[in-house]
Amino acid sequence: MADLPILQFEETIMKAVEENTVVVIIGETGSGKSTQLSQILHRRGYTKSGIVGVTQPRRVAAVSVARRVSQELGVRLGDEVGYAIRFEDRTSERTRIKYLTDGVLLRESLSNPELDEYSVVILDEAHERSLNTDILLGLMKRLVKRRASNFKVLITSATLDDEKVSQFFSECPVVRVPGKLFPVEIVYSHERPVSYLESSLATALDIHMKEGEGDVLIFMTGQDDIDKLVSKLEDRVRSLEEGSCMDAIILPLHGSLQPEMQVRVFGPRPPNCRRFIVATNIAETSLTVDGVVYVIDSGYVKQRQYNPSTGMYSLDVVQISKVQAHQRAGRAGRTRPGKCYRLYPSAVYEDEFLDVTIPEIQRSSLAGSVLYLKSLDLPDIDILKFDFLDSPSPESLQDALKQLYLIDAIDENGLITRIGKTMAELPLEPSLSRTLMEANEHGCLSQALTVAAMLSAETTLLPGRSKNTEKKRKHDYLDLPDGSGWGDHIQLLQIYECWHQTNYDIDWCKDYQLQVRGMKFVKDVRRQLSQIMQKIAKGPLDVQTSRRWKESQQDYHNLRRALCVGYANQLAERMVYHNGYRTLGFKPQVVQVHPSSVLKPDDEGKLPDYVVYQELIATSRPYLRTVCAVNIAWVTPILDKVNKININKLSGGIGRIEEHTEENMSDLPKTDNVVAAVPDDHESKIQAARERFLARKGKK
Template identity: 70%
Template sequence: MAALPILLFEDKIMETVEKNSVVVIIGETGSGKSTQLSQILHRRGYTRSGAIAITQPRRVAAVSVSRRVAYEVGVQLGEEVGYAIRFEDRTSDKTCIKYLTDGVLLRESLSNPELDQYSVIILDEAHERSLNTDILLGLMKRLVKLRSSNLKVLITSATLDGVKVSKFFSGCPVVNVPGTLFPVEMLYSSERPKSYFDASFRTALDIHSREPPGDILIFMTGQDDIDKMVSKLEEKIQNLDEGSCMDALVLPLHGTLPPELQVRVFSPAPPDCRRIIVSTNIAETSLTVDGVVYVIDTGYVKQRQYNPSTGMYSLDVVQISRVQADQRAGRAGRTRPGKCYRLYPSIVYHEELLDATVPEIQRSSLAGTVLYLKSLNLPDIDILTFDFLDAPSRESLADALMQLYVIDAIDAAGMITHVGRTMAELPLEPSLSRTLIEADELGCLSQALTVAAVLSAEIALRPIQRNAKDSKSKEQPLQLPDGSRWGDHIQLLQIYESWDRADYDSDWCINHNLQVRSMKFSKDVRKQLSQIMQKISKGPVDVQSSLRHRKGEHDYRSLRKALCKGYGNQLAERMIHHNGFRTLGYRSQLVQVHPSSALETNEDGRLSDYVVYHELISTSRPFMRNVCAVDMAWVMPIMKKLEKMDVYKLSGGLEAAITKPVEHEAHQQANKEINSSGTGDSVERKIQAARERYLARKGKK
């Protein structure tokens, strides 16, 4: 432990902290900042006047680091050292060192804006520039002015632009702590490989067969690639000639991995065996895996991006930044000199890669963020002028305001409503929060709680794949409920109801090819949401699941109506003469129902005229995911509200909003032309033409 560099700088760090309210600590990879800084502050007495909060951008990091610190301090996890993540709290009255996600700390600030339960707040891994961390940076700037005498704020990072953050906090000091213990040799490819997957596979085998002992860390882009790589490496290594090289243990590492499987990467390899860890970018900074000597950097990362003009998400494989490349390389060389195999030429690193990763706040939907800031009800916070380290686009803020207005979270003047305040109390995205509130009014809250919980657990529905040796392999696969033709939300509800009737049996999940852990998580989430709704509901709430409806008892009408209200900003209308739907409101995207959807045609072979969708995502083409059929009578009031929407009032003079009326009229005109012509093939051309005609008319006035 004494070898950790941050311990050598303990006196300097503490002297700086004692003299300043805000300190930026740049601790290079391997410096020990995430695990040791909280312990240093605890030893120096900072927990006598309040707890120490240490935020992490990822759930898995908050859990794993807290476990490590509890072990080092010599206490049971959940006592003096604990963690809090969404839907899970392992803390107690004894807890004085608390690791938590940045999102959880934001939620705590709703009930206690001054966060006076903490004497120190550490924003760790700030260089990842997560959406919530960026909001916290702005809130901390305000908070240190209010609590300058009894609050210390530390911003820690491996590669953050210390000068930029120091300037943001009025010139606060920056302390640099070295971290890489041994040199790392950079090995570049002569050219970009045609397949980074195949190149990673070949490089891993080459290292395993030729290089001295030491663990290998491979950076892949997502879980599918990781699972495929783990399977392929295991098969190949098992078929190597006995004695030709040492044994290898191949381990996956990603955010959705169960905790019992995540901890395997922190255990050393067995004797005469090397570990090959295949990971997402979670291993760049959030988790430190000791024993890694060789790093394989594909140069790519899977990044989720939101386009406010289309309301559409895309999950794209993009090039990493130089900051990320340096972080990946820094994973090697912690125990001895290491090597980093970059599967791209040197010129790509120096001339093509961005300096730093684009902040999440500039590539995300901001509806939840805007709702949170408005719910704080602080007179000195204006959403349009909020002090961000890097401000989001005006278009993104305008889009968020419009989304919130359509679902009644803010009024026509942009002020938060009673409904909006209630929504902010729920740890859900705005569409699901609004659905629960409406379901409470309509008497179907129990069902809506289930839908919200299952969606939050992100349960994946996959086709059954039986083992050929399985004695049941000749039987018909066990089919999941079909959603009664209404779509995916109803199907998810029916799946949970069926599991409830099976007394939450794990074998039922296995037989239906559902992940047991995810299903159990949805049950826990539902219970917690029920407890929250009990405090704000107008009637009794079903805490334990009692959803054992008889098949055909109802058509889920009330639930679908509640979903329509909650997803009012995410409506789509069936194109009569086109193979798909078009979104309604201030967007006119032509989309299709995702092939995996449970939405079915009616007795006449027709899809519903109107649907709501949980997510609009662009893959091979624009798709609606998690779709539910709704009635035209429920859609019309929402459409009328959209027609009356005054974006100027909503935004308070937002500059980008000046173009919105142009776009809105252009979309309306294009929609009329689509309906009259019976085709949507040239929708973008028609929108542009309508926009030009509108501008021409404006120019003549």
């Protein structure tokens, strides 16, 4: 720790902090910014007047960095140093350094808009441009004007466009801290591999057999790919001739990893043993795995994208940006000279890779973010004129307004309602928040809490249909409750109720191939949501699951009705001459129910007339995922609202939009009355990158 570069710049950094309210710190990989900056501020007395809060875009990073800092300070995690992530808070009244996800800080600002318990807020890894971080940048810009005398904001990153951020914060100073990096040799592939997974496997084995000691970090796209590569690598390493090379252990690293596995990744490696860490892009920044000498970069990342004109999500494997490639390579030079094996030709890197990653705010649904900003109820905040570092499209903002109107979070004039204010207090997506409120009105809150908790799980809870194991043959997939013909939400309720009847027996989960850690997480989330709902309702509520549970058609009826209200903007109507659905809204489209759904046609081969769905996804074709049948009587009021939507009026409470027809809505120009893009070189690069990506995607 003593020779971390950031410590050599302590005086320079502190001088800038003392003389300015906002400071941008560009700390290259290995500089120690994530762990040391909070400690520097602590030593300089900034924790005497408040908490030093450090935001992270990812849960795993917030937990791991907090654990590291507590160890370095010699204090118990949760005391002077703690962390807060969604549904988990390891802090106390003694906490002075607090690592938290950007989403948690946003939620805290609902009850405390001035964030007056913080003396310093550090927005770490800002270059990742998460949706929540971008909103926080806008809020911090407003807040520093109100708390200039007793508040500091530090924006830290390894690769951020510092000039743009400096201009955003009225030409605030930029401090550059070099990283502690050894030379990294970049090795490109001669051609693009047919399978990046198989190419990663071959490269890893080649390193293990031919290269010297040092751990190997392999970047894959997601948990499924990680699990496959870990399994293949274990089999191949196990089959190597004994004594031909050193021992090896293979460890996964992804956002859903249980804490005990995280400790293995960040702890010391066994002697005379090489570790292979197979990770998602969470290992690009924040999380430093000591001992890595070799990096294998597949060149891909799994990216979630939202199309506001269709309301459809897609989870695409896309090429990384040059910034991400640079970050990945830097992981090989932390302890000594290293190598980065890029599984793509140099020409692909130069000609096809985007310079920067498209900000999440330009590829996400903004309903939750708009609800949050409106719930602040601050007169100087106008959503359509909100000061974003990079503006979302007008179409995305209009889509969010439409969604919120259909679920009663805003009225016809775009003003937040009492329901909307209450929804914002729940740490859930708007549809689930609205469902809980409606369920409370119809006596089925206990059931709705269970469904909300099951849908909030970080991992897939149910067994896959493709696995052919002994357990699969012992308890077939269909042995699980089937939703009684109503769909997936009812099935999730039934599964949890069955588990509840066993007194939450872990072996029951194992027998039915349910994800044990995920189910335990659901139980805890349900408890927390129950407590939040009781506070919101300011009185006792029926939130307990019955020990003498049995199927209740009335409960199912009430729950489906609540879901219909909560998911009013995610409603689909069965097509008369086609065994599929068309979504309702401005741009209806033909979709089908995902094959994993328990919703099946009746004896005549007909699906229910109307369903609500959790999400609309694009894979091989458009699919509705997690669906529930609803009654036409509940649908009629929603259809009336859909037909009466006037986007101009909806925007009236927060700014004006030029009058356009629904057909031209996606072509709205960016005018001064809308969120105007910043006309600088960085902005045009992002726009050009987005257009190139969409063009390539369209050719596939």
